[in-house]
Amino acid sequence: QHTFAKLGEDWVFLALLGIISSLLSFVMDYGIAICQKARIWLYRDLTHHPAQQYLAWLAFPLFLILFSSGVVHVVAPQAIGSGIPEMKTVLRGVVLKEYLTFRTLVSKMVGLTASLGSGMPLGKEGPFVHVASIVATLLSKLVTSFKGIYENESRTSEMLAAACAVGVACSFAAPIGGVLFSIEVTSVFFAVRNYWRGFFAACCGAMVWRLLAVWFKDEETITALFKTNFRADFPFDPQELVAFSIVGIFCGFAGALFVWFHRQIVHFNRRHKRMNTFLQKNRFLYPAVVTTVIASLSFPLGLGQFMAAELTTHDQVMELFSNTTWSGTNPEVDEAIIISHWSTPYTNIYVNLVIYVVMTFLTTAWAATIPVPAGVFIPVFKMGAAFGRLVGECMAIWFPQGVRIGNTVSSVMPGGYAVVGAAALSGSVTHTISTSVIVFELTGQMSHILPVILAVLISNAIAQCLQPSIYDSIIKIKK
Amino acid sequence: QHTFAKLGEDWVFLALLGIISSLLSFVMDYGIAICQKARIWLYRDLTHHPAQQYLAWLAFPLFLILFSSGVVHVVAPQAIGSGIPEMKTVLRGVVLKEYLTFRTLVSKMVGLTASLGSGMPLGKEGPFVHVASIVATLLSKLVTSFKGIYENESRTSEMLAAACAVGVACSFAAPIGGVLFSIEVTSVFFAVRNYWRGFFAACCGAMVWRLLAVWFKDEETITALFKTNFRADFPFDPQELVAFSIVGIFCGFAGALFVWFHRQIVHFNRRHKRMNTFLQKNRFLYPAVVTTVIASLSFPLGLGQFMAAELTTHDQVMELFSNTTWSGTNPEVDEAIIISHWSTPYTNIYVNLVIYVVMTFLTTAWAATIPVPAGVFIPVFKMGAAFGRLVGECMAIWFPQGVRIGNTVSSVMPGGYAVVGAAALSGSVTHTISTSVIVFELTGQMSHILPVILAVLISNAIAQCLQPSIYDSIIKIKK
Numbered sequence: 001q002h003t004f005a006k007l008g009e010d011w012v013f014l015a016l017l018g019i020i021s022s023l024l025s026f027v028m029d030y031g032i033a034i035c036q037k038a039r040i041w042l043y044r045d046l047t048h049h050p051a052q053q054y055l056a057w058l059a060f061p062l063f064l065i066l067f068s069s070g071v072v073h074v075v076a077p078q079a080i081g082s083g084i085p086e087m088k089t090v091l092r093g094v095v096l097k098e099y100l101t102f103r104t105l106v107s108k109m110v111g112l113t114a115s116l117g118s119g120m121p122l123g124k125e126g127p128f129v130h131v132a133s134i135v136a137t138l139l140s141k142l143v144t145s146f147k148g149i150y151e152n153e154s155r156t157s158e159m160l161a162a163a164c165a166v167g168v169a170c171s172f173a174a175p176i177g178g179v180l181f182s183i184e185v186t187s188v189f190f191a192v193r194n195y196w197r198g199f200f201a202a203c204c205g206a207m208v209w210r211l212l213a214v215w216f217k218d219e220e221t222i223t224a225l226f227k228t229n230f231r232a233d234f235p236f237d238p239q240e241l242v243a244f245s246i247v248g249i250f251c252g253f254a255g256a257l258f259v260w261f262h263r264q265i266v267h268f269n270r271r272h273k274r275m276n277t278f279l280q281k282n283r284f285l286y287p288a289v290v291t292t293v294i295a296s297l298s299f300p301l302g303l304g305q306f307m308a309a310e311l312t313t314h315d316q317v318m319e320l321f322s323n324t325t326w327s328g329t330n331p332e333v334d335e336a337i338i339i340s341h342w343s344t345p346y347t348n349i350y351v352n353l354v355i356y357v358v359m360t361f362l363t364t365a366w367a368a369t370i371p372v373p374a375g376v377f378i379p380v381f382k383m384g385a386a387f388g389r390l391v392g393e394c395m396a397i398w399f400p401q402g403v404r405i406g407n408t409v410s411s412v413m414p415g416g417y418a419v420v421g422a423a424a425l426s427g428s429v430t431h432t433i434s435t436s437v438i439v440f441e442l443t444g445q446m447s448h449i450l451p452v453i454l455a456v457l458i459s460n461a462i463a464q465c466l467q468p469s470i471y472d473s474i475i476k477i478k479k
Numbered sequence: 480q481h482t483f484a485k486l487g488e489d490w491v492f493l494a495l496l497g498i499i500s501s502l503l504s505f506v507m508d509y510g511i512a513i514c515q516k517a518r519i520w521l522y523r524d525l526t527h528h529p530a531q532q533y534l535a536w537l538a539f540p541l542f543l544i545l546f547s548s549g550v551v552h553v554v555a556p557q558a559i560g561s562g563i564p565e566m567k568t569v570l571r572g573v574v575l576k577e578y579l580t581f582r583t584l585v586s587k588m589v590g591l592t593a594s595l596g597s598g599m600p601l602g603k604e605g606p607f608v609h610v611a612s613i614v615a616t617l618l619s620k621l622v623t624s625f626k627g628i629y630e631n632e633s634r635t636s637e638m639l640a641a642a643c644a645v646g647v648a649c650s651f652a653a654p655i656g657g658v659l660f661s662i663e664v665t666s667v668f669f670a671v672r673n674y675w676r677g678f679f680a681a682c683c684g685a686m687v688w689r690l691l692a693v694w695f696k697d698e699e700t701i702t703a704l705f706k707t708n709f710r711a712d713f714p715f716d717p718q719e720l721v722a723f724s725i726v727g728i729f730c731g732f733a734g735a736l737f738v739w740f741h742r743q744i745v746h747f748n749r750r751h752k753r754m755n756t757f758l759q760k761n762r763f764l765y766p767a768v769v770t771t772v773i774a775s776l777s778f779p780l781g782l783g784q785f786m787a788a789e790l791t792t793h794d795q796v797m798e799l800f801s802n803t804t805w806s807g808t809n810p811e812v813d814e815a816i817i818i819s820h821w822s823t824p825y826t827n828i829y830v831n832l833v834i835y836v837v838m839t840f841l842t843t844a845w846a847a848t849i850p851v852p853a854g855v856f857i858p859v860f861k862m863g864a865a866f867g868r869l870v871g872e873c874m875a876i877w878f879p880q881g882v883r884i885g886n887t888v889s890s891v892m893p894g895g896y897a898v899v900g901a902a903a904l905s906g907s908v909t910h911t912i913s914t915s916v917i918v919f920e921l922t923g924q925m926s927h928i929l930p931v932i933l934a935v936l937i938s939n940a941i942a943q944c945l946q947p948s949i950y951d952s953i954i955k956i957k958k
Binding site for chain 1: 487490501570655656659662663666667668669670671672674675678682685686690691693702703706708711712713714717721864912915916919920922923926928929932933939940
């Protein structure tokens with residue numbers, strides 16, 4: 001009787017956790033979308049002179065980032081950074097002071113909305129894991145104070161583990177990938193008994209999050225976030241597995257390089273003590289400098305035209321994943337629009353993609369050192385997608401008839417390479433295999449399952465030999 | 480240096496494990512397909528009189544099942560049954576005598592090929608987990624005797640866990656689902672450190688298994704086993720989630736009922752001592768009786784016409800998953816062929832589907848008690864698919880315009896319900912959530928991710944309250 005009541009209570013708790021987190025996620029997405037649209041609108045419609053446009057392009061993110069770092073500094077500095085490294089230490093029993101309080105929640109949410117709305121190359125996933133964990137803690141306190149029962153240590157950590165899964169699920173609508181990703185990044189040993197908790201909470205979260213999009217007329221129905229429409233009857237030729245493996249190898253090295261580069265920036269900032277003390281006195285200076293440089297680099301009339309800077313991150317990924325061969329001749333109207341974003345009168349798509357990858361690499365690693373709530377998953381993900389697209393477009397040029405032996409022509413699908421690259425690079429940076437599952441849930445298609453897993457395994461093997469994961473690297477830095 | 484060499488050795492070992500298992504799986508599939516085709520051919524082309532046809536229909540499975548039980552009895556009786564319950568006990572440290580020897584491997588493979596070739600409602604998955612585990616053990620012995628190093632206890636169990644994943648991956652081409660399923664059914668605690676092992680071995684296995692199909696011209700390229708082509712832009716309306724939940728609830732109860740019913744049959748056989756001693760003296764009598772009754776019930780000119788008995792299991796599932804509304808008016812030619820399999824001049828598709836579900840339920844539970852190597856996953860899976868299809872077809876009739884509010888017509892897709900039903904029922908019988916991942920990998924589509932997870936969670940919750948899983952039930956019976 002008692003166990004049954006407790007189990008029932010668990011269900012309600014987990015469902016509430018999922019629903020509340022998804023509501024918060026939806027509200028934040030709404031705020032972020034408004035900010036991002038406002039910036040594009042300001043740049044395009046309100047100003048007429050390049051100098052004015054530049055000012056608008058620069059002032060908006062500058063204001064938001066400074067606002068974000070101000071709010072975080074005043075309300076709760078615990079909200080700075082990703083959240084996954086901290087949750088990893090919390091789940092191992094370390095008590096971080098004030099890390100899971102209501103104050104931190106407010107600070108994280110407001111700060112995150114502002115910093116992501118700025119259009120900097122920052123991600124939502126890690127911070128949202130933190131948000132969901134705080135929701136779980138607050139909810140758990142509410143329940144225990146309401147019922148007056150003793151607080152159970154192991155139950156709390158079970159709920160926190162479920163919350164991490166909810167966090168990923170509510171950012172990507174990826175319940176399965178969310179559960180696996182959260183297990184991989186936070187746990188060493190894992191009790192199969194708790195498996196369903198994460199699943200149930202993540203499922204509730206993802207479902208409500210997508211339902212909200214339907215109810216608010218953003219979407220027609222519940223579908224994947226980056227829906228692809230690849231040819232399912234002949235997704236790839238077995239011989240292309242070699243090319244996919246090469247993508248995996250490159251992404252493995254690139255991922256390790258990214259982690260190393262990020263750590264070097266942090267170490268560089270620390271080493272210069274005089275600069276350091278100066279920056280600590282003027283807390284807004286470092287964010288301002290970084291934001292100014294990055295925003296200037298991405299100014300659409302300058303360098304930005306070579307890296308599709310006028311598009312939001314979501315649209316960039318959608319176009320990288322699209323089932324269109326950019327190097328093809330005679331593109332249709334909607335295809336030509338996509339290609340126009342990724343080429344200029346001076347450069348072709350290959351040059352643009354290379355610039356995009358390199359610039360995203362540099363700016364993401366740098367932007368991640370700004371003291372605002374932000375993660376790196378999504379920027380790394382889009383960098384991988386662009387790299388995969390680059391390889392795919394090269395394959396499409398080198399094998400215009402496809403690589404199939406015989407008379408049948410089955411052209412190469414560069415979009416598939418983009419999916420593989422995204423999974424491989426994000427997998428190598430975070431040292432997780434479950435990014436493969438996340439991309440399937442993000443795209444809604446499993447046609448590239450073997451290439452994706454192959455590339456993710458290869459990139460993981462290489463990255464794990466060379467560097468710790470980005471989260472372990474951050475833990476090491478903070479020590 | 481030493482760790483690196485050991486890690487490298489692990490990679491080779493896991494790759495070999497995957498490749499050898501997939502070769503064995505492919506060879507067995509080939510044998511099974513020949514047997515199944517021969518039976519249909521014998522029934523259709525060789526005989527002209529109903530009595531002759533009946534004899535052919537009956538004699539073939541009778542011979543194969545008796546052969547299988549004879550081989551198993553003579554070579555190694557350890558090969559009897561599924562293999563997953565035994566692997567669960569082995570992985571918890573119990574030593575089962577002669578359970579992982581070469582002799583058992585031969586017995587299991589020959590017996591399994593014969594028993595599945597007979598066309599009885601039996602599955603390949605569980606036994607193949609056993610086969611892969613034997614391969615891992617033998618390979619491990621070979622390596623250690625070759626290198627002359629000490630045998631490591633924990634390493635053996637790591638490899639066995641990976642082998643279980645390989646077993647599922649090579650039967651379904653489902654590496655991710657295979658890893659998760661094997662964790663869920665065999666482990667209590669799970670070390671995340673070993674996660675990649677299972678993944679890597681399962682990926683190798685699934686890849687080679689599908690590559691073999693391509694090389695032997697069965698398939699054009701690597702695709703999913705039961706590929707579906709559902710409408711991805713509007714897979715389902717959020718309101719249909721209610722109907723999907725109802726499928727989950729029914730499957731939960733049906734799964735528990737199945738486990739209970741299977742145990743009752745075993746207990747009934749044991750309770751009647753006189754019958755029992757008689758049967759033990761005449762070892763071939765029980766298999767012969769069961770096979771005769773089940774084959775007679777499925778005779779295509781008799782009751783079999785109401786349950787698509789002329790199709791192989793693979794074709795049955797393909798048709799149940801097809802994106803065709805069977806109750807629709809004016810079907811096209813290929814649609815009419817599918818419908819003709821599932822309706823007769825006397826009955827419509829609804830009656831046929833009900834008969835199919837009920838008969839599969841009864842015959843599967845009974846056939847699982849024959850002492851031959853065989854599992855229950857696939858029969859339960861197809862039963863769930865048929866039940867889901869039934870609900871989907873009812874929905875299509877009740878809501879001919881779809882359930883969408885507004886003027887747009889988006890008809891219900893009964894194939895989606897079939898996928899949900901298959902995942903929910905197999906999940907409730909085995910008490911696993913990862914069947915949801917397995918169906919995505921089997922169908923190659925993730926458009927129904929939320930309905931599937933929702934139904935699987937509901938059916939799991941119900942089944943776990945009522946009965947142990949089929950594997951735990953078998954462990955209990957054997958004690």
